[in-house]
Amino acid sequence: MLLLQFILIGISIGSVYALIALGTVLIYKATRVINFAQGELVMIGAFIGYTSLVSWGLPIFIALPVTLLLSGVIGYLAERFVLRRIAHGPLISVIMVTLGLSIFLKGGVTGVWGTSMYSFPKIFPESTINLLGIKLPQVYFWSMVVAVIIFVLFVFFFKYTDLGLAMRGVADNQKAAASLGVNVFSVVGLSWVFSGIVAALGGILLANISLLNINMSDVGLKAFPVVILGGFDSLLGAVIGGLVIGVIESVAGGYLATIVSGAIDQVVAFAILLIILLIKPQGLFGTKEVERL
Amino acid sequence: MHFRKRKISLALVIVLVLSLVVAGCGSAGSSTSGTGGSTGGEKDKITVGIWGTITGPDSDVNGMSYGTKDYFEFINSKGGVDGYKYNALLLDGKYQMEEEIKLFKRLSTVDKAVVINGWSTGVTKALRDEINNVVKVPFVSETMLSDVIDPQKYPYIFTLGLSYEDQIKAAMLWAKSKGAKKVAFLHNDAEYGTAPTTNVEKEKWVASQGMELVANISYPMKATDLTSQLLSIKKLNPDYVYIQDSVNNIIAILRDAAKVGVPADKFIGNFYGVSPIIIQNLGDKANGFKALQMYQSWGSDFPAMKDIEEFGKSNQIQKKDQYYLKGWVEGMLINEAIKQVIKKNNGKLPELAEFRKQVRDALEGIKDFNPGGATGNITYADHKGFSTTKLLEIKNGKYTEIDDWVQVTK
Amino acid sequence: MVNKKSLVKWAVIAAILATVPLYSGNYILSLVNLAAIAVTGAVGLNILTGYTGQISLGHAAFMGVGAYVAGYLMTNYHLPFLLAVLIGGIASAIAGIIFGSPSLRLKGLYLAMATLASQILLEYVFKNWRSVTGGVSGMYIESPSILGFSFGTDQRFYYLAMGFALIAIWTASNLFKTKTGRAFIAIRDRDIAAEIIGISSFKYKLISFAISSFYAGVAGSLLALYLTLVVPESFVLSVSIQYVAMVIIGGPGTIAGAIYGAIFVTLLPQGIEYITNILAQFYPMEALFAALRDMTFGLLIILFLLFEPKGLSDIIPRIGRWFKGLFLKKGGESRNLSHIQ
Known part of the structure; x- marks a missing residue:
């Protein structure tokens, strides 16, 4: 029973990880860029949501589209003015530029919203769902729903739409895609827009689960064990990886926290990351890449 | 393209040169400190150094630093202490050891602060020797960990509140x-x-x-x-x-x-x-x-809150919480000690080392001090000020x- | 080729370096000392990142390994501090080999992930292996001293920090005169091609990572000696990122770059602080300016990567030439002089 409860909790929080990882995978799939600023996009999305709901007093059905639109714009700006100029540079530069971006964005948020804690307006019904003796607030259920919807949308998008196919083409070989008449820049830009939107959704959900604060962006780090486990270019991997990491953390936190000193659940994910690198570096669902000269 | 690149380079160069030069000359461009008596018409300023996590992991509690800084500004707006205005410097330690170390050295040697209001437990420990044996500056730390609270061993380190x-x-x-x-x-x-x-x-x-x-x-x-x-x-x-x-x-x-x-x-x-x-x-x-x-709730009815509200009319209060209140009370204690020292020296400021020592003694000697009702009365002999x-x-x-x-x- | 003129030049530099403590205050010296420690660490990271083309997000954690090992040996076995620092460096190198070997066979991206993971795992170990590390409260250590001569003040520690920085610079610049050092560069420039011409990419990546971690360990031990305290918060992820930023801003793949970068990043907060303090007199809002400082740091990283990928090591000589150009235009005399020279 206790184990089942741990697993349930793990799945509920894992769906938030999955959402964040989906944004990371999306950008990697379309541009081969590892985005270290994904957590900051999540946080900014949540702050914009807060501002439009509380400061501007918009009703949720207007505030949500506004938030997603603005977050998409921020994603686009990041691509247009920073990543576009360097996406094909050495890997170190790409990683470092997104790290620079994350520091810059965090500074910007400090400037605009400060470092206080904000209580995000509850946008989901207060009633809870009773499962296995746990009263789960509805927000967890909705984050699972959102994660699944986003996942299905993206899978559909990449498989069946021209744009999605173009994105995959761009990721595989930009020059070839360009010569086939694909507007490489608009495709890449769009993937950042989508990623910004997914991040904002994750941010709003996360802010509904806990407090809204500048340190929320740290959740972005969680995306890395998830994508290493699931595979950098696999949407399915992001979802399953997110859930698995969530469950492992919860089980470890539950069973080990009373025995082992220190917060073991925080590091198990990264220990798994190292193990995966040793035995199956492309992850559970990723494709093995051939190093080109 | 080449041309544009050069322009950008120039901008970078300017930033670089500025920050290097500035860091190098930081010592020259510093403020007056609490040494010597009054010169001419304007009285000297009393420098108090404060740092907290303005940006960084525990910035959610940085009201403690804003509160202290604001208290001194409040006193300044009331004409200062015995005519002396405070020069209260608030700096950002970023919750990084090295930054905090730099700030301590700067505040203690360059700005010649009479009292320093520092932040983390880590840095208080790292500086324990320097504070007590080398610089000998009263150091009010935001930590409440008992490791560093020991009036005999660490006479210059003060904290506020039950450990x-x-x-x-x-x-x-x-x-x-x-x-x-x-x-x-x-x-x-x-x-x-x-x-x-x-x-x-x-x-x-x-x-x-x-x-x-x-x-x-x-x-x-x-x-x-x-x-x-x-x-x-x-x-x-x-x-x-x-x-x-x-x-x-x-x-x-x-x-x-x-x-x-x-x-x-x-x-x-x-x-x-x-x-x-x-x-x-x-x-x-x-x-x-x-x-x-340990402190009254924010916004309830007590004299210190009235002062804060008055101060808030013409100034922006960064954090409206318990932490700010703690900082405000720390400001009151430091001000009280400095007031006593000035009184003892017949309205003159002693030279820096002596000033620091006397402020330390005065802090330790504070007895049954009422901090505007923000908490119970404070007796500071144990360097904690609270027992209940x-x-x-x-x-x-x-x-x-x-x-x-x-x-x-x- | 040591001729008279360069001998004079070096003598002047040595004289300047040796007398810095005589005319500098404590604050300036503390900045110099921290910068010198950063130089040691950054020169090390530059070997891995700048010369071998691999990114590490765990440099601070490897510094921590060195610091804890050195601190442990000094407090529990009363080893002389120079020996403890050396062993600290070796311990970091071993830790680097352990954490690096799974991912060094793979693309650079995976090393970034592996080092990120080791950063977080090592932070956990620092915090929780209490019997050795002292946990979150850390470990007090004595000020370093040789035969009763203590380096406990900023003035004296300067010679220690500067000495180590100079040794780090000297050894690193000699490293790239060896076959090993040149193999690093070959790997950076063309990974698989290097393999084809007979350089075992894995082996040399591992050596590079170990050497880089060794420098990190030494720098970490020095920091511990300077602070007389080892605590986990000195070795967190943001410090790792700062070190990568030093290499990027300074100029990857040049020794001078690591030096410039380390100095620049160490002094940057003070520089921005100073400017914002001036501005604050007109528009007092500390929180906003603290935010501006973070934004500036992030923006500098981005701008350097986009527009000045060769970093300060390329810009500073350019400034030198620019100044020279100014003088040349102004008067014929200096041109004549330079002609004669």
Whole structure:
């Protein structure tokens, strides 16, 4: 029973990880860029949501589209003015530029919203769902729903739409895609827009689960064990990886926290990351890449 | 393209040269300090150095630094202390050791601060020698860890408030009075969470009071979810659970406790647990949660609050919370000590080393000082200023005092 | 080729370096000392990142390994501090090999992930292996001293920090005169091609990582000696990122770059602080300016990567030439002089 409860909790929080990882995978799939600023996009999305709901007093059905639109714009700006100029540079530069971006964005948020804690307006019904003796607030259920919807949308998008196919083409070989008449820049830009939107959704959900604060962006780090486990270019991997990491953390936190000193659940994910690198570096669902000269 | 690149380079060069030159000459362009008597018409300024985490991991509690800074500005707006204005410098330590070390050296040697109001436990420890034996500057630290509180060994280090250990003990003494048999601790894995709980655990203090400590659970500082830890708590079924952490994680704990059906009235927080945002965020789920009271609630009716409100009319108050209040009271104590020193020297400022020493002595000598009703009266001989605390409980969405003062030390 | 003129030049530099403590205040010296420690660490990271083309996000954690090992040996076995620092460096190198070997066979991206993971795992170990590390409260250590001569003040520690920085610079610049050092560069420039011409990419990546971690360990030990305290918060992820930023801003793949970068990043907060303090007199809002400082740091990283990928090591000589150009235009005399020279 206790184990089942741990697993349930793990799945509920894992769906938030999955959402964040989906944004990371999306950008990697379309541009081969590892985005270290994904957590900051999540946080900014949540702050914009807060501002439009509380400061501007918009009703949720207007505030949500506004938030997603603005977050998409921020994603686009990041691509247009920073990543576009360097996406094909050495890997170190790409990683470092997104790290620079994350520091810059965090500074910007400090400037605009400060470092206080904000209580995000509850946008989901207060009633809870009773499962296995746990009263789960509805927000967890909705984050699972959102994660699944986003996942299905993206899978559909990449498989069946021209744009999605173009994105995959761009990721595989930009020059070839360009010569086939694909507007490489608009495709890449769009993937950042989508990623910004997914991040904002994750941010709003996360802010509904806990407090809204500048340190929320740290959740972005969680995306890395998830994508290493699931595979950098696999949407399915992001979802399953997110859930698995969530469950492992919860089980470890539950069973080990009373025995082992220190917060073991925080590091198990990264220990798994190292193990995966040793035995199956492309992850559970990723494709093995051939190093080109 | 080439042309544009050059322009950008030039901009970078300007930034570079400026910051290098500036850092190099930082010493030259500094402010006056509290040395010598009054020269000419304008009296000297008294430099007080403050740093906190303006940006960084624990910036959510930086009201402590803003409060102190604002108090000195408030005094300045009232004409200063005995005609002397304060030069209160507020700097950002970023919760990084090296930054904080740099700030201490700067404030103590370049700005020649008379008193320094520093931040982290780590840096207070790292500078223990320098503060007490080399620079000899009164150092009011924001830490409340008992390691550095020792008037004999560390005469220049002051803290304000019951040490975290004493806060735990106060809560446990209260629990004992309610007939508790089993208790548990929940804390984050940073020094702030771990050290005090471990100290109390090692001391076997809980057992000495005839209770059993069934668990001392650590969780990540930036945890997203704590439900599994609370399931474990539920299984162990302690009578009371002490939370050694601040607002954001208290909210996470109470939220997840509601999930698994552990009532909020089992939880007791330290003095950081008094915050309207807990009620705002959790609503009914917060009812029954208890926290230690060392300061009056923000916005209630007491003289210091009146001053803050007056100050807030013409200035922006960065943080409106308990931490700010703590900072404000620290400002009052420092100001009181400086006032006494000026009085003792017949309105003159002693030279720096002597000034620092006398301020230290004055701080230690503060007795039954009323900080505008923000807390009980403060006697600073033990460098903590507090020996008792009350418990507050959230009842119907409001913090309400319960029972009498709990006496911890002495 | 040591001729008279360069001998004079070096003598002047040595004289300047040796006398810095005589005319500098404590604050300036503390900045110099921290910068010198950063130089040691950054030169090390530059070997891995700048010369071998691999990114590490765990440099601070490896510094921590060195610091804890050195601190442990000094407090519990009373080893002389120079020996403790050396062993600290070796311990870091071993830790680097352990954490690096799974991912060094793979693409650079995976090393970034592996080092990120080791950063977080090592932070956990620092915090929780209490019997050795002292946990979150850390470990007090004595000020370093040789035969009763203590380096406990900023003035004296300067010679220690500067000495180590100079040794780090000297050894690193000689490293790239060896076959091993040149193999690093070959790997950076063309990973698989290097393999084809007979350079075992894995082996040399591992050596590079070990050497880089060794420098980190030494720098970490020095920091511990300077602070007389080892605590986990000195070795967190943001410090790792700062070190990568030093290499990027300074100029990857040049020794001078690591030096410029380390100095620049160490002094940057003070520089921005100073400017914002001036501005604050007109528009007092500390929080906003603190935010501006973070934004500036992030922006500098981005701008350097986008527009000045060769970093300060390319810009500073350019400034030198620019100044020279100014003088040349102004008067014929200096041109004549330079002609004669």
